[in-house]
Every structure is written in C-alpha cells, then in structure tokens.
Amino acid sequence: MVSEWQFEVPTAGSKHLPPDARYVEALSSQGYGFDVAVADLVDNSIDAGAENVVVHFLRDGDQLVSLVIVDDGKGMNEDQLDVAMTVGGRRGYDKKSLGMFGTGLKSASLSHADSVTVVSRTKRTRPVGRRWLMERAKHGFECDIIDPDYAQDFVDFYQSRPIVFQGTIVRWDGVKDFPKHGGGGQTDRYLHRTVNKLGLHLGLYLHRFLAREDFHITISVQDVRTGVEYANYGVEALDPFAYPVSGDPAYPSAFIVTIPALEPIRLDAHVWPPRSSLDEYKAFGTVVDREGFYFYRNDRLVQAGGWNNFRQPEQHLALARVAVDLPNDPEAEIFRLTVKKDGVQASAEFVGSLEDAKDVHGRTFAEYLVDAERVYREARKHTGVARKSAVPPGRGIDPHVRQVIEDELPVLMHEEPLQFRWQKLSNDKFFEIDQEAHIVLLNQHYRAALLGGRGGSLNDLPMVKSLMYLLMQDAFQRERMGSRLKDNVELWQSVLIAAARAELDRMAD
Incomplete structure (x- = not known):
C-alpha cells in the first residue's frame, strides 16, 4: 500500500513490445471520409512540389475499377519509397510540409481500398513501385515489390498526364465506396455525386494552393478499355472568405491572442454579407457548421468552422468566420492537429485567452461576435417577415x-x-x-x-x-x-x- 503520493513513478527496467500486425487494420479504421482520404494524398503531392495533380476514376463499362492519384512532383527513389510505405515512416518533414505523422498514405488508402500501389520516379532514377494488400498487411507487414517493367509502363501511361520527367502515382483497387453493381445508371449517379462533392472538398481545404497560378487539380473519369474520357473537371478554389462586400464595414479586423512564452496569435475576424448565395458561403456544410474558426497549417485548411469549446454554435452567428494560421512551433502544444487533418484541438490556454483578445481599435473578440449577430438579426428584420422557429431537420432528410x-x-x-x-x-x-x-x-x-x-x-x-x-x-x-x-x-x-x-x-x- 502506498503511504504517501509519489510524484515520479518508479520503474524496474524496460521491455520491447513491437506492434501486432493487426495494427494496420486499426490504423485503417480511423473513420477517414472518402474526400478526406483523397485530400491527404494530394497533400503528399503538394509536399513533393507538384504543380499538377490528377484524380483519375477508372471504369470498365458500367463498373468502376480503380482510383488513381497522379502528380508531377519530384518523385521518390527506391529507398525513399520504402520509407513512404513504412507505417509510421519518417521522411524528413520540413516546417512547411503538410504531412506530419508518417501514416497518411497508408491509413487513408487502406481505409478505402483493399490494396494501394505506389509507383514513383525521379529525374535520375527509373520507376519503382510498392504495394500494400490489406489482407497481407494485417498478417505480417509484408509489402510487395512491383515488377519494374510494369512500373515503367504505368509511368508511360501517365506521360504528360501530368508526369513529364518525374512524379508519383497512387493506385487504389477494391475501393469500398464504389458501387458493387454499376448497372441501371448507378455508376453514373455515383460519379456525379462523388466528383461534385470531392471537388468542393478539395476546392475548400486547398483553396490557398489552388488560387496560385502554378498549382492545379483535375478530376477525370476514363474507360480503361476504350480510352474514352467521360469527364474532365478542373477543381476551383473555394475561398470561405471570398465575399464581394463585407457584411459590416468595420470588418475584417485582426484580433491578437496573447499567451505567455508564445508568439502572438492573430485572428482575422470576418462578417459575411447576409443571405449570400455564393458557393463560397453555401456550398459546404450547414449554417451552424460553417460559422467559427478556420484553422490553417502551412496554407492548408485543417478545420472549417466550429468554436473549439469557446462557445456553443448558434444560427445567429452564421455570418461569423475567423481565419487562424497555426504557429509552426511543435513545442507550443497550444493546438493539436488530428491525424486526418480534419480538425484542431485547441488548448484551454487559447480558449481562455480569447476573452482578452483585442484588435487595433480596442474592440474585444466578444464585441466582434455581437456585431456579427447584429448584422444577421437586422437582415432578418428587413425581410418584413419574422419566420417561426422550426425543429431542426435530422436523419432521413437529404x-x-x-x-x-x-x-x-x-x-x-x-x-x-x-x-x-x-x-x-x-x-x-x-x-x-x-x-x-x-x-x-x-x-x-x-x-x-x-x-x-x-x-x-x-x-x-x-x-x-x-x-x-x-x-x-x-x-x-x-x-x-x-x-x-x-x-x-x-x-x-x-x-x-x-x-x-x-x-x-x-x-x-
């Protein structure tokens, strides 16, 4: 029995306990959405310096057979590819990289496909390839080496589309999200729905990159037998702050959050014009989903809306959006990014400091929220009709x-x-x-x-x-x-x- 509290837990040595092979199965069951998983692969392309990324849906008549993501980035040699295909493998992320944990390629891919094949080449090396089969990955971390001739043929297939001298191809087979039976127009309906949703997701979360002249994402649909290309869409930037005129002339305004021993954190607070019909305002999520903080890490949007325990969401704040660029200091631990890069956990220090945040005019962050709510309420009054409150719509409604x-x-x-x-x-x-x-x-x-x-x-x-x-x-x-x-x-x-x-x-x- 412990007679008094010990601040340090005593140990009696250590023991090596490597992960069970089923760890891969657990890694692939993190709840990656299809759009989030594809975006994670596009992040890798951006880190590789790609200027062009193609998301390629391949079909055989009515049946979807594979999903391929191709880029013209710097590519990988054999050693680098082995690291990239290693679960938890570290590949020397720099401060501006979008990757962090060494799991995205594997967990995102195997969440949605029975196998993931990666073929890559650099300017100085021949194409090399590796493949993870989910069934084999679960039982022993055995990764397949792709036949060199096939790797070359695969690169040749995407020559100038967009690979020129270098690039990487990621291929998903046995995609769980694809319709099992494509007849009766199911495949066409699936593609129409999925391509549109994926385009909006990529356009939103990567909008700062897509706004540049030297970066492009294309979504393409092609028949593997006939070569017929059914569709080819360029993904457009969907900037959640791209309103033509502010809803309040006093905004946007920068509020500064001060936390001891850290660089000041800037909050760019915006008020959207009410009743906007622009896609940048309406095309994703619900009214309540869209309000709140938009956190960016190295220009990549990692959270689109939400108040991170600062307050409860409510419809009257539907016009309030706040852009925050996360600090690049991993030791700060003020913000923690989820592995899927689809959300941010903000510390109690940050949330508590919001009460004291002010802009150059001396306005507090709380006053900003009051202003955003006022604009929303005044717009409702000017319609001349006070609509009766409704029970929120739930499951079963589109x-x-x-x-x-x-x-x-x-x-x-x-x-x-x-x-x-x-x-x-x-x-x-x-x-x-x-x-x-x-x-x-x-x-x-x-x-x-x-x-x-x-x-x-x-x-x-x-x-x-x-x-x-x-x-x-x-x-x-x-x-x-x-x-x-x-x-x-x-x-x-x-x-x-x-x-x-x-x-x-x-x-x-």
Missing part, C-alpha cells in the same frame, strides 16, 4: 435540403432533430408520429411506388419528406395535440394515402 432549411429558418438548436424512418404500418396509414422521440414513421408499403423503381436510401424521397417536415412543425413543438391539429393530421393522412395508392395503381398499369 443533407442539401437540411442545409437550405437551416439557412432559411431560425432553428430551435436545443430541440431534438426531426427524423424520418420507413417502417411497416397498417395500409390505411401513410405515416405515424412519435412526438416524444421526434420521429415520423413512413409506411414501407408505399415506398417502392413512390420511388418509381429507383433504389431506396436513408435520404430518399426528399420532396415528400421536405413537405411533411414543414407540415409537421406544430405537431413536434407542442406537448399535446389539440383538436384542430389532430383534425389536420387526419386530413394529411387521408390525402397522402390517396396519393400513395394512386402511385401504386400507376405502377401496376
């Missing part, structure tokens, strides 16, 4: 629809979101309401007819669900339904049942 709802309506942030689910119900009911759980149950019996033969999904039938969301607001903002509301619910039930049965009759004809 994310784009949720975003518009949150843009257009004051949302009750402390209410549980309203969800939609399909369930087996009596055929004389189109829906049921669970007031306590904030759920609208839709009758599974009518789902196929309403979809018209298309496949169902969590967010299917956005038109039906959006109309029901608007109709149901009173039902979910009252503890009990009065006689008038009950009568309205019965009316909606009757009309919707008649419409659903009409759809069934049409499908039978």
Whole structure:
C-alpha cells in the first residue's frame, strides 16, 4: 500500500513490445471520409512540389475499377519509397510540409481500398513501385515489390498526364465506396455525386494552393478499355472568405491572442454579407457548421468552422468566420492537429485567452461576435417577415435540403432533430408520429411506388419528406395535440394515402 503520493513513478527496467500486425487494420479504421482520404494524398503531392495533380476514376463499362492519384512532383527513389510505405515512416518533414505523422498514405488508402500501389520516379532514377494488400498487411507487414517493367509502363501511361520527367502515382483497387453493381445508371449517379462533392472538398481545404497560378487539380473519369474520357473537371478554389462586400464595414479586423512564452496569435475576424448565395458561403456544410474558426497549417485548411469549446454554435452567428494560421512551433502544444487533418484541438490556454483578445481599435473578440449577430438579426428584420422557429431537420432528410432549411429558418438548436424512418404500418396509414422521440414513421408499403423503381436510401424521397417536415412543425413543438391539429393530421393522412395508392395503381398499369 502506498503511504504517501509519489510524484515520479518508479520503474524496474524496460521491455520491447513491437506492434501486432493487426495494427494496420486499426490504423485503417480511423473513420477517414472518402474526400478526406483523397485530400491527404494530394497533400503528399503538394509536399513533393507538384504543380499538377490528377484524380483519375477508372471504369470498365458500367463498373468502376480503380482510383488513381497522379502528380508531377519530384518523385521518390527506391529507398525513399520504402520509407513512404513504412507505417509510421519518417521522411524528413520540413516546417512547411503538410504531412506530419508518417501514416497518411497508408491509413487513408487502406481505409478505402483493399490494396494501394505506389509507383514513383525521379529525374535520375527509373520507376519503382510498392504495394500494400490489406489482407497481407494485417498478417505480417509484408509489402510487395512491383515488377519494374510494369512500373515503367504505368509511368508511360501517365506521360504528360501530368508526369513529364518525374512524379508519383497512387493506385487504389477494391475501393469500398464504389458501387458493387454499376448497372441501371448507378455508376453514373455515383460519379456525379462523388466528383461534385470531392471537388468542393478539395476546392475548400486547398483553396490557398489552388488560387496560385502554378498549382492545379483535375478530376477525370476514363474507360480503361476504350480510352474514352467521360469527364474532365478542373477543381476551383473555394475561398470561405471570398465575399464581394463585407457584411459590416468595420470588418475584417485582426484580433491578437496573447499567451505567455508564445508568439502572438492573430485572428482575422470576418462578417459575411447576409443571405449570400455564393458557393463560397453555401456550398459546404450547414449554417451552424460553417460559422467559427478556420484553422490553417502551412496554407492548408485543417478545420472549417466550429468554436473549439469557446462557445456553443448558434444560427445567429452564421455570418461569423475567423481565419487562424497555426504557429509552426511543435513545442507550443497550444493546438493539436488530428491525424486526418480534419480538425484542431485547441488548448484551454487559447480558449481562455480569447476573452482578452483585442484588435487595433480596442474592440474585444466578444464585441466582434455581437456585431456579427447584429448584422444577421437586422437582415432578418428587413425581410418584413419574422419566420417561426422550426425543429431542426435530422436523419432521413437529404443533407442539401437540411442545409437550405437551416439557412432559411431560425432553428430551435436545443430541440431534438426531426427524423424520418420507413417502417411497416397498417395500409390505411401513410405515416405515424412519435412526438416524444421526434420521429415520423413512413409506411414501407408505399415506398417502392413512390420511388418509381429507383433504389431506396436513408435520404430518399426528399420532396415528400421536405413537405411533411414543414407540415409537421406544430405537431413536434407542442406537448399535446389539440383538436384542430389532430383534425389536420387526419386530413394529411387521408390525402397522402390517396396519393400513395394512386402511385401504386400507376405502377401496376
């Protein structure tokens, strides 16, 4: 029994405990989103000095077969490639590198593919290649050496697209996100959705690089048998601060956070103009997601929105965005970047110092937030109509629809979101309401007819669900339904049942 507290824990030697091979499986299960994983590979291209990066979706007819990311950076020789393919391998990151942990290439790739192949060449060396197979990586860290002739052929395939004298190719096979069966237009729908979303993500998080004249990202779709290129998109910069006129003439303004023993941290505070329709304002996330801090590390956006425990997000601050360039001092430990580079953990010292941050005019950071909220509220008053607050939209409603709802309506942030689910119900009911759980149950019996033969999904039938969301607001903002509301619910039930049965009759004809 310890009689008094010991400040140092005594030891009796040490023991070498190497990681189990299943560590690779754990590494690849960190929740990388598809867009985040691709962006991580593009980071490597930027670190390699690439001027051109191509994200290449390869299809064989209706079936997607591979994803390839190609750059014209300085490339790697055999020793450098071995380090790059080593889990946790360090490759001499300098202060301006976007890479940090030596895991991005492997964890990002194996999160989404059964195998990752890397082929690279420098100006002075022949192409070399390595491949990780997930099944083999899990059982013994055995990395395949790519046949030199294939490595040369692979580089030749991308000659001038964009490789000229040097560059690197990363190939994903067995991509988990790809449709398993591409018929019936599934592949085309997947590509339309994915290419657009990926372009927005890369355009946002790498917007400072894309704004330069010497850096370009292209997303291409090509058939491997015919060589036909179905699409070729240049990714455009999506600057979250690119408004034409500030929402408040007093902003942007720089606030300085002072923390003992550290260089001052600058916060560039902006107020967007209200009701903007620009993609830079509306194209990503929801209103609440978009407000707050935008942290940059070496010009790469690593967090887009959020208040990092400084305060709770709320719709009235939808116009407030603050750009922060993270200090390059790894010893500071004021900010910790996630391995996926999709968020920042800010220390209590930073959050506490925000209260004392001021700009050159003596305004406090708290006063900036008041100004941003005032601009938002005044814009709402000038519409001449005070819209009634709504229960927030939740699961089952298409994310784009949720975003518009949150843009257009004051949302009750402390209410549980309203969800939609399909369930087996009596055929004389189109829906049921669970007031306590904030759920609208839709009758599974009518789902196929309403979809018209298309496949169902969590967010299917956005038109039906959006109309029901608007109709149901009173039902979910009252503890009990009065006689008038009950009568309205019965009316909606009757009309919707008649419409659903009409759809069934049409499908039978």
